[in-house]
Amino acid sequence: MLTHGVVENVLNGLKSWKIAYRFVNWASEQGGFSHNCYTYNAMASCLSHARQNAPLSLLSKEIVNSRCAMSPGALGFFIRCLGSTGLVEEVNFLFDQVKMMGLCVPNSYTYNCLLEAISKSGSIDLVEMRLKEMCDSGWAPDKYTLTSVLQAYCNARKFDKALSVFNEICGRGWVDGHVMSILVLTFSKCGEVDKAFELTERMEDLGISLNEKTFCVLIHGFVQQSRVDKALLLFRKMQKSGFAPGVSIYDALIGGLCAKKETKKALHLLSEMKELGIDPDIQILSKVIPYCSEEIDILRLIEEIKEYLDMEARILLYNSILNALVNSKSVDKAYYLLRAMMGDNYTDDVQVDKFFMVKEMVCTDTTFSIVIDGLCNTGKLDLALSLFRDMVQIGCKQNISLHNNLIDRLSNSDRLEECYLLLKEMKSSGFRPMQFTHNSIFGCLCRRVDVAGALDMVREMCVHGHDPWIKHYTFLVKQLCKQKRSTIACNFLAKMVREDFVPDIVAYSAAIDGFVKIKTVDQALEIFQDICGRGYHPDVVAYNTLINGIFKVKRISKAQDVLDEMVASVVTFNLLIDGWEPNVITYTTLIYGLCNAGKPDDAIHLWNEMKGKGCSPNRISFIALIYGLCKCGLLDAALLYFREMAEKEMPDTIVYVALVNSFISNEKPTLAFEILKEKVDNENFPNPLEKNDLPLREAILELAEDANTSSNIKNLIAEGCIPAIVCPSDVGSGGG
Numbered sequence: 001m002l003t004h005g006v007v008e009n010v011l012n013g014l015k016s017w018k019i020a021y022r023f024v025n026w027a028s029e030q031g032g033f034s035h036n037c038y039t040y041n042a043m044a045s046c047l048s049h050a051r052q053n054a055p056l057s058l059l060s061k062e063i064v065n066s067r068c069a070m071s072p073g074a075l076g077f078f079i080r081c082l083g084s085t086g087l088v089e090e091v092n093f094l095f096d097q098v099k100m101m102g103l104c105v106p107n108s109y110t111y112n113c114l115l116e117a118i119s120k121s122g123s124i125d126l127v128e129m130r131l132k133e134m135c136d137s138g139w140a141p142d143k144y145t146l147t148s149v150l151q152a153y154c155n156a157r158k159f160d161k162a163l164s165v166f167n168e169i170c171g172r173g174w175v176d177g178h179v180m181s182i183l184v185l186t187f188s189k190c191g192e193v194d195k196a197f198e199l200t201e202r203m204e205d206l207g208i209s210l211n212e213k214t215f216c217v218l219i220h221g222f223v224q225q226s227r228v229d230k231a232l233l234l235f236r237k238m239q240k241s242g243f244a245p246g247v248s249i250y251d252a253l254i255g256g257l258c259a260k261k262e263t264k265k266a267l268h269l270l271s272e273m274k275e276l277g278i279d280p281d282i283q284i285l286s287k288v289i290p291y292c293s294e295e296i297d298i299l300r301l302i303e304e305i306k307e308y309l310d311m312e313a314r315i316l317l318y319n320s321i322l323n324a325l326v327n328s329k330s331v332d333k334a335y336y337l338l339r340a341m342m343g344d345n346y347t348d349d350v351q352v353d354k355f356f357m358v359k360e361m362v363c364t365d366t367t368f369s370i371v372i373d374g375l376c377n378t379g380k381l382d383l384a385l386s387l388f389r390d391m392v393q394i395g396c397k398q399n400i401s402l403h404n405n406l407i408d409r410l411s412n413s414d415r416l417e418e419c420y421l422l423l424k425e426m427k428s429s430g431f432r433p434m435q436f437t438h439n440s441i442f443g444c445l446c447r448r449v450d451v452a453g454a455l456d457m458v459r460e461m462c463v464h465g466h467d468p469w470i471k472h473y474t475f476l477v478k479q480l481c482k483q484k485r486s487t488i489a490c491n492f493l494a495k496m497v498r499e500d501f502v503p504d505i506v507a508y509s510a511a512i513d514g515f516v517k518i519k520t521v522d523q524a525l526e527i528f529q530d531i532c533g534r535g536y537h538p539d540v541v542a543y544n545t546l547i548n549g550i551f552k553v554k555r556i557s558k559a560q561d562v563l564d565e566m567v568a569s570v571v572t573f574n575l576l577i578d579g580w581e582p583n584v585i586t587y588t589t590l591i592y593g594l595c596n597a598g599k600p601d602d603a604i605h606l607w608n609e610m611k612g613k614g615c616s617p618n619r620i621s622f623i624a625l626i627y628g629l630c631k632c633g634l635l636d637a638a639l640l641y642f643r644e645m646a647e648k649e650m651p652d653t654i655v656y657v658a659l660v661n662s663f664i665s666n667e668k669p670t671l672a673f674e675i676l677k678e679k680v681d682n683e684n685f686p687n688p689l690e691k692n693d694l695p696l697r698e699a700i701l702e703l704a705e706d707a708n709t710s711s712n713i714k715n716l717i718a719e720g721c722i723p724a725i726v727c728p729s730d731v732g733s734g735g736g
Contacts, residue, residue, distance in 0.1 A: 627654065
């Protein structure tokens with residue numbers, strides 16, 4: 001007669017899940033026999049180890065349908081089998097059904113298995129609900145409960161809650177290596193390398209050691225986060241803990257050090273490997289060789305290769321050697337070595353045999369790319385082109401990256417005709433030009449200020465769905481404006497629009513600036529109004545440029561209208577682009593223009609408006625206002641803002657000169673001298689013989705000739721506070 005014990009023993013002894021599954025189904029069909037929780041668990045264990053989710057899911061439903069009674073421990077075991085394969089829905093369904101049907105009364109162990117299974121799903125709400133359910137059922141959370149909850153919070157990256165649970169575990173004295181590893185690995189995966197490393201140090205203080213697997217995972221993780229410094233420290237901790245790092249650890253560390261160009265440390269680690277009897281493989285050597293700056297180091301590493309190199313390994317070695325030569329600026333040698341690999345006798349250098357100890361040399365597309373890119377980067381385009389032409393002769397394929405790199409370098413060297421030739425070859429070879437390809441040629445055309453050629457390229461780019469780069473066509477517009485060909489610049493932008501490409505506002509700002517500089521403000525306004533009419537939102541640079549130009553031709557009311565329009569635009573547009581509004585340059589331009597137009601009250605009003613909107617005046621703003629007020633004869637107001645400027649430690653020679661000259665012009669020499677004295681007391685006095693300081697020299701001369709201040713000027717000269725710009729007798733005679 002078939003018994004549960006027999007079935008369980010047979011299942012535990014079978015190695016094939018398929019045979020086991022057939023046996024279970026066969027046993028179910030035997031008269032008088034029905035599975036119990038232990039035979040189901042034996043089958044579940046077999047399926048979970050084989051990662052057979054579909055039959056395992058069916059088995060969980062069969063338990064419910066058969067109304068099989070389960071002990072708390074048996075239910076916990078089955079749940080762990082489901083959880084190990086990620087069948088979280090099945091876990092919850094089985095737990096709820098057997099509990100509801102009265103087939104099992106879960107205990108703390110069952111709940112712990114349940115929490116462990118669902119903690120891996122990342123569903124925090126479900127974990128918290130089951131934890132509450134467990135507590136409400138009278139089962140107090142223990143170490144295993146809290147470990148699962150910690151795992152759940154870590155998986156969901158809820159670090160605050162994870163640390164709260166961790167502190168509770170610590171408070172109960174339940175901390176062990178597993179708990180610490182959960183936290184450490186989570187921080188590492190999230191890029192929090194410093195926090196992860198701090199935890200490893202805390203583990204040492206608690207007398208807890210990481211296991212070998214955790215050390216390896218952390219070191220690889222730290223290297224991937226570009227934190228080789230911490231990875232090396234952990235590597236030393238691993239060694240002190242008695243673990244012997246394998247080749248993969250050395251490979252990761254040496255690769256990380258090379259990526260940071262810490263070649264000496266990489267070579268030291270390589271020597272350490274050999275001292276420990278670990279032979280570095282070709283993968284490790286190929287990582288170190290490209291970063292060796294001395295040929296002697298390259299040759300020494302090549303000589304250490306003792307293993308037989310298959311084709312793939314040889315290619316890896318050759319490419320690393322060529323990379324090393326290119327990186328160490330020995331591009332010519334890399335070129336000749338590649339020629340030697342191709343079978344050409346381009347050099348009699350005996351080093352060729354030393355670099356290539358293995359005579360069966362193979363060139364690949366990557367081999368050529370390394371050298372061609374190196375030649376391009378050093379401006380040796382003719383050699384690069386010769387290699388590019390010859391590589392097809394030995395069966396290597398020209399790729400799109402090589403085409404792009406060559407076209408880009410040729411365009412930067414203004415070899416436009418060759419760019420077009422390569423572009424034609426590229427298309428005939430079946431390569432579709434990229435946006436980078438077109439823009440390389442477009443940039444060359446723009447630098448040549450070739451308007452017709454640039455427009456032709458725009459048309460081709462539109463066909464391919466590529467966008468011309470802003471920097472190129474903006475440069476073209478600026479150059480045309482510098483050449484006083486602003487109208488041609490505007491026509492160029494208009495033709496771009498007709499080709500279904502709308503230029504960026506930066507280019508229009510450049511065109512507006514071009515018209516402003518040649519004082520054709522009406523055309524600048526026309527462009528401005530045109531782009532606004534087409535739905536553009538001019539940026540603050542465009543507004544500032546236009547306002548400045550309008551002021552220069554003394555059209556004050558129009559400048560104020562533009563500012564009002566700018567402020568009105570901010571009200572609607574600010575919802576789309578945060579922080580876009582009139583800036584300190586806008587206000588400074590307007591304030592200066594208003595003062596020049598004899599409207600100081602409007603300038604002061606605008607100053608207060610600027611500050612009221614949170615736009616802090618800078619040194620140039622103060623200079624514009626004070627200088628303007630002095631020009632308008634409002635000396636008291638100018639002096640007031642001068643004091644405010646001094647409090648902000650922004651004084652400037654221009655301001656001092658403006659105030660001194662204004663007080664002299666208004667026949668207030670004593671006040672003029674006081675301002676001059678402040679400058680002498682507060683900062684180094686400039687050389688009044690310098691061209692830029694001639695206005696100050698003239699002011700001092702006037703004060704020296706005035707009866708009210710001549711003696712004071714003479715004293716300052718005598719004390720060495722200001723240079724003797726006039727002879728003492730002249731000063732004295734001025735003083736009467």
